[in-house]
Amino acid sequence: MSSLYTRSKEFTRNRKSQSDSPPASPSPTAKTLRHERLSRLESGGGNPTTSDSYGDRASARARREAREARLASLTSRVEEDSNRDYKKLYESALTENQKLKTKLQEAQLELADIKSKLEKMAQQKQEKTSDRSSMLEMEKRERRALERKMSEMEEEMKVLTELKSDNQRLKDENGALIRVISKLSK
Numbered sequence: 001m002s003s004l005y006t007r008s009k010e011f012t013r014n015r016k017s018q019s020d021s022p023p024a025s026p027s028p029t030a031k032t033l034r035h036e037r038l039s040r041l042e043s044g045g046g047n048p049t050t051s052d053s054y055g056d057r058a059s060a061r062a063r064r065e066a067r068e069a070r071l072a073s074l075t076s077r078v079e080e081d082s083n084r085d086y087k088k089l090y091e092s093a094l095t096e097n098q099k100l101k102t103k104l105q106e107a108q109l110e111l112a113d114i115k116s117k118l119e120k121m122a123q124q125k126q127e128k129t130s131d132r133s134s135m136l137e138m139e140k141r142e143r144r145a146l147e148r149k150m151s152e153m154e155e156e157m158k159v160l161t162e163l164k165s166d167n168q169r170l171k172d173e174n175g176a177l178i179r180v181i182s183k184l185s186k
Contacts, residue, residue: 036059
């Protein structure tokens with residue numbers, strides 16, 4: 001039973017692969033075998049003799065072997081073609097992958113270069129802004145210090161003017177006292 005199953009399985013496989021292949025003109029042996037079958041069917045198909053059944057079996061075996069040989073040659077040709085195609089496809093895919101890898105590496109290098117430039121620019125900008133902010137802060141401190149000094153000097157100026165006026169008053173009083181003393185001493 002298992003041998004029949006495998007044989008029928010092979011037969012269906014062979015049929016499929018045979019139907020996939022382009023139609024070929026029937027061989028002369030196939031034509032004669034078909035003709036014999038038709039003549040046997042037309043004759044009424046009475047009880048076949050043992051020699052007929054033996055001949056049928058032998059011719060069936062020969063047909064099967066011829067079919068298997070044909071299919072083997074077709075499958076080997078198909079396999080060779082597919083192997084060649086796969087090899088070509090593999091090689092083309094491999095070269096394309098290599099090209100893409102080099103492009104990717106170039107793009108990664110360019111990206112790294114751009115990132116470093118961007119970081120440098122950001123750092124410079126940050127330094128400039130920190131420098132500006134420190135400069136602004138220093139200027140503000142200096143301005144405050146100058147304003148304090150100005151206010152202190154204004155206060156001193158007020159004090160000086162007051163002192164000058166007091167000094168002038170004292171000089172005047174001193175002169176008046178000297179005159180009074182000189183009048184008294186005479």
